[in-house]
Amino acid sequence: MRGMAVYSVHGRILHIDLSSRKIWVEKYGSDLLREYIGSRGIQARLYWDTVKPEVRPFSPENVVFIGAGTFTATPMPSAGRTTVTFKSPATGRYFKASVGGDFGIKLKLNGYDIIAIRGASEEPVYIYIEDDHVDILPAKDLWGLDVRTAHAKLVRKYGIHIDTLLIGPAGERLVKYASINTSVYNVAARGGGGAVLGYKKLKGIVLSKGSRSVVLYDPRRYLELSMKVVKNIMNDEALVGTAKFGTASGTMGLDRTNTLPNYNFRKPYWEHAYKNSGEYYVEAGYLVGRVGCGQCIVSCHRHTRTSKYGGVDTVGPEYETSNALGGNIGNADTDALIKMNDLANIYGLDTISLGGVIAWVMESYEKGYLREVKDELGTEPVWGNIEAAMKLIDKIVRRDGIGDLLAEGLAVACRRVDDETCKWAVQARGLEHSRVETRIARAYALAFALNPRGPDHLHTETFAEFGFTEDSKKLIERITGHREWAGVGKNEGRPEIVAWHEEMYAVTDSVGFCAFITTAGFAVDEFLMSELFEAATGIPMNAEELVRAGERIITLERMIQVREGRTRKDDNLPWRITHEKVRTRDGKEYVITEEELNEMLDKYFELRGWDKKTGVPLPNKLKELNLEFTIPIAQKVLGT
Amino acid sequence: METVEEVAKKIKVPVKILSDYLIKVAGVGELAIEVSEGEYTLSEIIDTILRRIPKLKPLSESKDLGKQPFIAVNGEVSYDKNHVFKLGKSSRITIFSVGAGG
Numbered sequence: 142m143r144g145m146a147v148y149s150v151h152g153r154i155l156h157i158d159l160s161s162r163k164i165w166v167e168k169y170g171s172d173l174l175r176e177y178i179g180s181r182g183i184q185a186r187l188y189w190d191t192v193k194p195e196v197r198p199f200s201p202e203n204v205v206f207i208g209a210g211t212f213t214a215t216p217m218p219s220a221g222r223t224t225v226t227f228k229s230p231a232t233g234r235y236f237k238a239s240v241g242g243d244f245g246i247k248l249k250l251n252g253y254d255i256i257a258i259r260g261a262s263e264e265p266v267y268i269y270i271e272d273d274h275v276d277i278l279p280a281k282d283l284w285g286l287d288v289r290t291a292h293a294k295l296v297r298k299y300g301i302h303i304d305t306l307l308i309g310p311a312g313e314r315l316v317k318y319a320s321i322n323t324s325v326y327n328v329a330a331r332g333g334g335g336a337v338l339g340y341k342k343l344k345g346i347v348l349s350k351g352s353r354s355v356v357l358y359d360p361r362r363y364l365e366l367s368m369k370v371v372k373n374i375m376n377d378e379a380l381v382g383t384a385k386f387g388t389a390s391g392t393m394g395l396d397r398t399n400t401l402p403n404y405n406f407r408k409p410y411w412e413h414a415y416k417n418s419g420e421y422y423v424e425a426g427y428l429v430g431r432v433g434c435g436q437c438i439v440s441c442h443r444h445t446r447t448s449k450y451g452g453v454d455t456v457g458p459e460y461e462t463s464n465a466l467g468g469n470i471g472n473a474d475t476d477a478l479i480k481m482n483d484l485a486n487i488y489g490l491d492t493i494s495l496g497g498v499i500a501w502v503m504e505s506y507e508k509g510y511l512r513e514v515k516d517e518l519g520t521e522p523v524w525g526n527i528e529a530a531m532k533l534i535d536k537i538v539r540r541d542g543i544g545d546l547l548a549e550g551l552a553v554a555c556r557r558v559d560d561e562t563c564k565w566a567v568q569a570r571g572l573e574h575s576r577v578e579t580r581i582a583r584a585y586a587l588a589f590a591l592n593p594r595g596p597d598h599l600h601t602e603t604f605a606e607f608g609f610t611e612d613s614k615k616l617i618e619r620i621t622g623h624r625e626w627a628g629v630g631k632n633e634g635r636p637e638i639v640a641w642h643e644e645m646y647a648v649t650d651s652v653g654f655c656a657f658i659t660t661a662g663f664a665v666d667e668f669l670m671s672e673l674f675e676a677a678t679g680i681p682m683n684a685e686e687l688v689r690a691g692e693r694i695i696t697l698e699r700m701i702q703v704r705e706g707r708t709r710k711d712d713n714l715p716w717r718i719t720h721e722k723v724r725t726r727d728g729k730e731y732v733i734t735e736e737e738l739n740e741m742l743d744k745y746f747e748l749r750g751w752d753k754k755t756g757v758p759l760p761n762k763l764k765e766l767n768l769e770f771t772i773p774i775a776q777k778v779l780g781t
Numbered sequence: 782m783e784t785v786e787e788v789a790k791k792i793k794v795p796v797k798i799l800s801d802y803l804i805k806v807a808g809v810g811e812l813a814i815e816v817s818e819g820e821y822t823l824s825e826i827i828d829t830i831l832r833r834i835p836k837l838k839p840l841s842e843s844k845d846l847g848k849q850p851f852i853a854v855n856g857e858v859s860y861d862k863n864h865v866f867k868l869g870k871s872s873r874i875t876i877f878s879v880g881a882g883g
Binding site: 378381382385386390393394396397398412413414415416420421423424425607608609610611726 | 797799800801802846847851853856857858859860873875877878879
């Protein structure tokens with residue numbers, strides 16, 4: 142145990158070894174909380190200490206950490222997020238994914254901040270937790286069930302007050318982009334965490350309602366600040382729109398700015414984009430109601446319904462899904478989009494990777510590859526063919542025929558088919574690219590090249606770059622000193638914009654806040670967040686120190702990956718993004734050249750105090766951030 | 782012998798403003814525009830709407846994307862003012878502003 146007593150968290154990590162069936166609790170103190178703020182930061186440190194670089198993703202030694210934020214299970218709006226940390230089977234490296242729902246809240250109500258899943262079971266199991274009572278139970282009757290059915294079965298057994306974290310059939314069959322779902326429809330989607338649990342034969346975790354609560358250091362002050370957050374959320378123009386139209390309210394802004402990637406990143410706008418938008422879901426009557434994560438007053442999730450495709454009553458689609466399974470595959474059929482989103486939800490699949498894979502099949506077929514897939518599907522896998530897309534989803538989940546290849550993800554699949562097809566396999570470092578056109582949105586481009594996850598938005602959502610709102614323009618001006626640098630197609634100030642967002646995002650995840658209120662909407666800035674942290678934990682923390690903690694987390698995550706073999710050569714983008722021009726609606730052409738990317742990377746490394754040649758944090762920077770324990774690795778790579 | 786002129790049928794097209802911000806500026810959330818059934822450019826449709834909701838005019842001329850109203854006609858959005866839409870009995874128009882989802 143390091144440091145003094147803790148507030149706002151329990152200071153308790155629940156370790157569960159599925160191989161030995163041993164269960165124990167490890168305590169931690171305020172030192173760890175001060176340095177790493179909460180879930181994501183602390184789990185990065187635990188990962189460094191536990192998961193050595195030689196550990197394979199599919200091995201008992203891979204540890205899955207599931208942790209609730211420091212503000213989770215306290216009276217704080219939009220602070221119910223949970224972070225899942227593991228070595229990814231898609232990227233082969235450190236990975237973390239954030240998820241909403243109620244799981245993190247119930248985890249803390251049961252008396253734990255973090256669960257560490259070690260080892261692997263020989264038979265399917267699930268874990269039941271009721272305060273100090275923790276059981277590893279057989280899951281033979283749950284194995285093979287989709288997430289919704291498995292959840293319903295567990296609710297029938299334990300009652301309505303439970304919450305679940307579950308994998309679907311995709312995770313059980315080790316699909317490399319299988320998700321982990323909490324409260325059924327909240328998804329830690331990326332990186333294949335579901336497959337890691339599938340390897341461990343762990344169907345899921347059931348949390349009882351719990352009887353513990355966390356103690357706040359200064360509850361009166363915390364409540365005052367909490368009311369300020371509520372007020373800020375209610376007055377934030379971006380968040381008001383997100384509440385009303387969901388995350389897919391982003392579709393038309395991206396379409397208008399030519400940053401909406403359609404047809405596998407060949408067209409940055411689309412005539413039918415509106416059919417993939419949150420506004421259309423409202424207008425056309427698909428929206429049944431809004432759904433919120435625990436503690437959230439924004440409620441950006443959508444309860445949707447369609448009578449077509451056998452009838453669907455589900456949650457979603459979010460923005461990323463709306464584009465990945467919409468314009469990305471030429472799909473303007475909103476009913477089909479809702480159906481495919483639901484299939485991905487219940488099978489436990491990451492929709493971004495899924496859409497990337499389907500689009501690659503369609504483009505490959507168009508270019509004369511994978512011609513045999515037509516016979517296998519009984520229909521041609523051409524743009525907009527919904528029947529083909531749905532059959533591919535089914536085959537991927539069952540690893541049947543072409544589905545077995547596609548379940549490996551783009552990086553593997555394209556090499557097995559033909560290296561030429563890797564040019565339109567829009568992935569980097571093993572992860573399929575998120576749904577924004579990075580040839581035009583340049584802060585996203587730099588952020589995606591650096592992201593330890595891969596080319597993905599949920600590490601550095603630099604949404605302010607678009608300058609859609611007055612608040613976002615003000616933020617760009619505050620970060621760079623230049624209001625005019627808000628807007629797409631610009632390289633200026635991008636290293637500074639990315640660095641600020643990375644740090645803010647790291648502390649946002651760690652306290653359990655949703656990034657929508659800190660980096661997409663702007664209800665909480667670093668000044669307010671540091672006041673909240675101090676009132677919650679009693680640990681003195683000003684805004685500068687909080688941001689420094691964010692930098693510590695970012696730098697530790699970089700060092701973890703350096704230890705796993707990452708160098709500057711990995712700070713890249715998909716081939717298509719750096720080699721093929723994309724044409725906007727008004728005929729302008731964009732590509733992000735390797736020279737442009739390198740120039741931004743140089744500036745970023747200089748800003749960070751990292752070595753420009755290798756991208757490795759320099760020893761003096763590591764010392765400054767209290768990361769001395771990583772210095773030997775840095776010195777080894779730097780040759781100093 | 783009398784000359785019979787063929788007169789296009791008059792229809793009422795419902796217009797719904799979705800965004801709270803635009804409703805506040807416009808001072809109205811729902812209305813209907815009366816037009817003859819037929820084909821119209823986006824520019825003509827916008828002019829007709831602005832005649833009914835003049836308070837939206839400054840926003841429609843704004844260079845600021847965050848303020849510009851987006852207009853969906855029959856479930857399709859175009860930014861080309863010369864784009865032609867058919868307005869008929871089942872037509873609908875929706876107005877909204879850019880969102881911040883992601």
